[in-house]
Amino acid sequence: TGSTTNTNTMKTNVTTIIANTTTTSVISTTTTSTTSATVTTTSVTSTTTSATTTTITTTSTTSGKISYSAEIQQVLLFGGSTRIPRVQNELVKSLGGIELGKRLNTDEAAAMGGVYQAAALSKGYRVKKFIAKDANQYPINVQFERHADPTAENSEPKLIDRTLFQRNNLYPNRKVMTFNRHTDDFSFDVRYGDLSFLSDTDKRSLGKTDLLRINVSGARKAYEKHQDTSESKGVKAHFQLDDNSLLVLDRVEFVFERKETEAERTNATKDEDESTLSSKLIDIYF
Template sequence: MLNRTLICYENDEIQQVLLFGGTTRIPRIQNELTKVLGGIELGKSLNTDEAAAMGAVYQAATLSKGYRVKKFLVKDANQYPINVKFERQNEDSEQKMLDRTLFDRNNLYPSRKLITFTKHIDDFSFDIYYGNLTYLSPIDKRALGQTELSRLHITGVRTAYNKHKDTSESKGIKAHFQLDENCLLVLDRIEFAFEKKENESDKNDDKPKEEKSTLSKIGRKISSFFSSKDSNDETNNTDENIPTDNTKTTTDEPSTKPVDNNESNNATNDTPTTTALPPITPKPSIIREPLKFQIESLDYPDPSSEAQANSMKKLSDLDDHDRELLALATTKNNLETFIYDMRDKLENDAKYKKASTTDEQTKINNKLTETDTWLWDDGINADVKTLKSKLDELKALTKSLKIRVREVDLRPKKLKELKDTLNITEHFLQATRNIFEKTDNDEKPFTEGEIKHLDKLIKDTYIWRDQVLIEFSKLSPTDTPKYLSTDFDEKINVLKRETNYLLSKAQRFVPKPKTTTTAKVPTNNENKVEDDKSSTSEPEDTKTTTVSTEGIK
């Protein structure tokens, strides 16, 4: 593999070889790589887990316009050579099979190739297949499988040839192939190329024009030597395409010669140079006639819809079977784990020994032994339902024992948590009563009923806790408790819920604004007016004015 890769590169093109993967850390492999590479440095600093990700990051940064990084070029090469095999058509000789390489091995892609069939004037076909595969081992060839890829049938060749044979010359049938970015062979198009023939009338029409243009150029050139400087400038401006050899000629002569002699020599030497200019040949006209083609796949054919449906059903059945096997293995493993775990706890765990009686331990051990024996005897071929029933029997038998062990561990924690919650609730109730004791009823966020309800809830919880403590004092380690940790959680949650409700209500409470009347201060003029009208004013107004004045004083 390494030797085949090195064929594509020169030694000076490889600066460093990066190693990643577990086997590349083996010293023997590193030594062999160093020998094959001829002393090229081996890069060992790359993290194996990050190698693919780092390559993707560098490639993305190179393709992106937002980053400036060192050019990171990735070259992809074709792994197998692709050949074209066709039959040459020739009326004078026998039919002959030809084989041409379309894309050679290690050909970089994406790339395009053009193949031309010059002898075909009728419909024909050609095959595409993998070429020389002698470098592959028998195992690799067997893994590759089918080497014939496709067969192309080209139609409409005779029609296109008859259409243009009198006016054009055949340049062959051109097939345009490409290896796309996924290294898939794609046939873009097939066309029949013709070069249009030139008629005698066209040649005669072009000849006088060429002669006329040549003679006019010679005449203008000769007349330029006898015209003034201004006339030379005008000619150069109007005829920019005429080449002048004055510079080339004068550089061969010494700079001390007179200018007149140089001009006469140049005049005689430039005339044959101008007549020797090759005539401009017109570009040939190419006609491209598209041809129809049909691709016949010689590789493994695509399955029919019925075959696809059958395959999907088989896959679905296999998935169901795998799920059944997984469920069976999981259930059997759960049953076996429960047996060994419970047996170990009864033998080695002091908590389980203390929480169970001797008769209970004997009963559980006998059931575990019986189930274990059944599992490796009659239960080998048991189904999931039977295994689950056996596991449920063991869980029901050991349920009370597990509850006792669990409650012994959780009981002190739950008692402490209940006590802390009661203290917090009591402090909250007392603070609420102290703060709102002196305020009006309109400024209280809580009603008296809500405060009394919280007070009653605290007292009831204390009574319940005292009863629980009395029950716990009478409880033996082998007895199943009447009050469980879930009961403690329920009481704690009720207290917290009521406290949080009152807190949120206090945060949202907005007291009602107080209504106040502003007294009006009378001026001297107003007092005089009021005195003048005192006899006619109502007693109610007089009282109001007097009160307001006293208030100001």
């Protein structure tokens, strides 16, 4: 099992877009990325023991949420080391006697799979439909502090941990995390979630579990500007797992709903209920 880690720091300034107003603001978000990509591979070698083989097959079926008898009809051998008779015998034992598929050239299988996928994605070739679904290996959580009511007896901030992408989430994928009670500038962390399914060796090879540190600035200024005329709908952080399973923070926005004035209520028509909420929203991007 091996892993690769890239480190970079990115700072983005995005101009504010406000619906139904002519005001424009600039709010900045600083994103520090400590781990951009983690690639993990597992192979069976000539020194595979019964215990190791059992661990690999058990982990694979647990990750895929499948059962041996009901959903696995055949196991295809992959990689040159699977030609070793001892490896095949241990695989058959750990899989409960399920047949091993030997129709693939175990040395060329990876290269041929890459060729078929490239042809399927290319506009220059017409091939039989080729479906490949990638899933996120590790759960990704967002961690932040929630400040309690200062008038309460226990006003200590509470550490909140929320799952952003669950284990085996398909990608590419997009998720939105909403911070409902934040009106001041704040920070939050993105990190791997529960890794109890990994062995101690796998955890050590994974390295650091922190992925991103996000510093959100300009939230307080936006809140003070719109609190009298609008109702806060929370700070929303938009994330995506791209085609390469890289976590990207797309944008952060402070959303307000404009309060209806007395004049607007007086001039409201009977068809008001049919109007859309979007016409009353103010999105502050930062």
